[in-house]
Amino acid sequence: MSERITPFLWFDTQAEEAAAFYCSIFKNSRVISVSRYSDAGPGEAGAAMTVEWELDGQRFIGLNGGPEFTFTEAVSFQVDCEDQAEADDYWDQLTADGGEESQCGWCKDKYGLSWQIVPKGFFEIISDPDRDRAARAMKAMFGMTKLDLAALQAAADATG
Numbered sequence: 001m002s003e004r005i006t007p008f009l010w011f012d013t014q015a016e017e018a019a020a021f022y023c024s025i026f027k028n029s030r031v032i033s034v035s036r037y038s039d040a041g042p043g044e045a046g047a048a049m050t051v052e053w054e055l056d057g058q059r060f061i062g063l064n065g066g067p068e069f070t071f072t073e074a075v076s077f078q079v080d081c082e083d084q085a086e087a088d089d090y091w092d093q094l095t096a097d098g099g100e101e102s103q104c105g106w107c108k109d110k111y112g113l114s115w116q117i118v119p120k121g122f123f124e125i126i127s128d129p130d131r132d133r134a135a136r137a138m139k140a141m142f143g144m145t146k147l148d149l150a151a152l153q154a155a156a157d158a159t160g
Contacts (some may be wrong), residue, residue, distance in 0.1 A: 015062030076114035105147035
């Protein structure tokens with residue numbers, strides 16, 4: 001069964017470069033196809049127009065549409081990680097070479113696309129049925145850039 005909903009991302013001119021970058025980070029990923037502008041335009045003939053790729057089975061399409069639109073934090077991609085080491089690895093790769101750290105596990109890559117890097121166990125800690133434990137973890141999270149599961153657990157376990 002094919003996916004019915006595909007994220008379609010508007011880049012200035014870097015869709016092909018971005019697809020290769022993302023595919024280098026995520027396992028089981030590949031560039032599927034690149035369509036190029038012709039002499040009919042509106043882009044430069046031969047330049048990538050659209051790029052289709054998969055990241056661990058999730059299909060994406062990127063368009064080199066020009067500088068009119070840019071990414072905002074209003075849309076982000078959440079990456080659920082198996083452990084802290086995997087979260088650290090994704091965080092480091094996505095923020096490298098011009099990416100930016102934000103807060104509460106959010107970062108931007110060098111193309112301005114926002115990501116949420118979430119280690120396994122995070123949601124269990126912040127939604128603990130013991131409201132005091134959850135509140136202590138949430139308070140700790142608000143002081144973090146990259147999520148640190150051990151620090152969140154320690155904050156949740158702290159008393160008085």
